[in-house]
Amino acid sequence: MAPAPLLGPVYHGWVAFLSPELASRAQFGWTISVHIIFASLSIGLAPFIIYFTWKDVRTDQERFARLRSFWVKVFAAGFVMGTVTGIPMSFQFGTNFPRFAEVAGELIGGPLAFEAKMAFFLEAVFLGVLLYGRDRVRDRTYILSSVLVGFGAWLSGFWILVVNAWMQTPRGYEMVTRNGVEVARLVDPVAAFLTPRMPWMYVHMINASVISVALLVGGVSAYIVWKRETQAWNTALKLAVMLLLVSAPLQAVHGDAYARHVEDTQPQKFAAMEAHYETGRADLHLLAFPKSPDAITDPRAENLFTVSLPGVGSFLASGGDFDAEVVGLNEYEENPPVALVFWSFRMMVGLGFLFIGLALWGGYLTYRGRLSDSDRYLKTMVAASPFGYAAMLTGWYVTEIGRQPWVIQDELRTSEAVSATLSGAEATLTLTGFVVVYTGLVLTALYILRWLIQDELQELGIREPSDDRWHGPLPRVSDDD
Structure with missing residues (x-):
């Protein structure tokens, strides 16, 4: 079987550049990977901020005011970073994938405009109220502001996923010729906006965001509780565990049903998820280990220990038939990079079961009243705090890489969507620039989070950690910082 047409390096003298297609795909993939981190931060923090704001106003307790203030600042930083990292993606449609923009412009333009006008500005306006309006507006208005900020974040995710879901399972359009070019014309907005994939993607993404942020909140809370047990951060830790208890098992159950939908609508992607090459009965690989280095890049039954x-x-x-026929990858002329899909899927699922274990462990400790006293659990939560984002990103890689070679499923190939005037040198150099700049943005976000944690520790009277206590992976805090 021929691999996906990545069109290897292009040589200019002694310098090798990536092909325009590969560099463009890598650039957009890197851009959206970083953007998803910040976008999901806003989505996942929404229930925390609404709860802390409501409890702060209703009880007037210092612990809820402290938690609300801290996480609203984190939300604001993530919102700014999400805006900065998200804007270039729309331009990349025109600079790197103009054929895609030309073909799908009528279908994706509306949802992207709705996201900006209905969600982004709603979120931005009321975030200002949350940041600066606690003593300037009525209590009901302040609580409403938190709800509208959260609603704006979830609405933004809805419109973005409308676009992606349409690319996965396009509906509500017909291909017509305009000025000698074949393009998609919108004929049924409801069918186009609510494609078969849309509800599956939306529930899975929203829940994944909640899981990721629950692990982040749990990790930060566990670190501060370790330093100095406080009522406020004990509360945050318990809330994070409770949300994990609900969201982690839900993701597993929903993901199982989601996989059946993928097989129905994108059988090639499903086959790549299991590296299933021969049409026929398909096994489920719970664990897979490469027998040789070649198996890492080409996972097949004969070169894997499973x-x-x-x-x-x-x-x-099939939803119930152990002998149902599953179409294998050998039936297709072009396949996605199977190794990336196969191993990404395994990492996502493996981390998902880890989250269920963490949730059950934390739930048991909470029931026994020993959550904040278990040093082992606190250490584990700090170590696991970034894993939610790792699971989310690998899930997105399964979704996006598994669709290749199509940018619009069964309608437009990625190789056909790339700009014909873009050179390998231009694409490679801009990819390098995006990697450097976006890496700087991620490091800046981590620095801001570190600074906020340091400030919180100082307010709690913790200046220097004692030598006999565990310090975790976060930097030490001293008077010189």
Whole structure:
């Protein structure tokens, strides 16, 4: 089978540049990977901010005011970073994928405009009230502001996923010729906006964001509780555990059903998720280890050591038949980079089960009244705090890379969407620039979070950690900082 057409390096003298297609795909992939981190931060923080704001206003307790103030600042930093990292993506449609913009412009233009006008500005306006209006507006207005900020974040996610879901399962359009060019014309907005993929993607993404932020809140809270047990951060830690108890198992159950939908609508992607090459009965690989270095880049049954459930892949794909036929990758002329999809899927699922374990462990400790006293659990939560984002990103890689070679499923290939005038040198150099700048933005965000944690520790009277206490992976705080 021929691999996806990545069109390897292009040589200019002694310098090798990536092909325009590969560099453009890598650039957009890197851009959206960083943007998703900040966008999901806003989505996942929404329930925390609403709860802390409501409790602060209703009880007037210092612990809720402290938590509200801290996490609103984190939300604001993430909102700014999300805006900065998100704006260039729309321009990349024109600079790197003009054919895609030309074909799908009528279908994706509306949702992207709605996201800016209905969600972004709603979120931005009322975030200002949350930051500066506690003593300037009525209590009801302040609580309403938190709700509208959260609603704006979730609404923004809705419109963005409308676009992506349409690319996965396009509906509500017809191909017409305009000025000699074949483009998609919107004929049914409801069908186009609410495609078969949309509800699956939205629930999975919103819940993934909640899980990621619950782990982040839990990690920060566990670190501060370790330094100095306080009522406020004990409260935040318990809330994070409670949300994990609900969201982590829900993600597993929903993901199982989601996989069946993927097999129905994108069987090639489903086959890539399991590296299923031969059409027929499919096993489910619970664990997979490469027998040789080649298996890392080309996972196949003969070069993997697997712990598999016979026929369960067919059972999941069909919804109940262990002998159901699953179409293999050998049936297709072009396949996605199977290794990236296969290993990303395994990492996502493996981390998902880890989150369920953390949730159950934390729930048990909470029930026994020992959550803040378990040093082992506090250390584990701090270490696991970034894993939610790792699971989310690998899930997105399965979704996006698994769709290749299509940018619009069964309608427009990625190779056909790339700019014909873009050179390998231009694409590679701009990719390098985006990697450097966006890495700087991520490091800046981490610095801001570190600074906020330092400030919180100083307000709690913790200047220098004692030598006999565990300090975790976060930097030490001293009077010189």
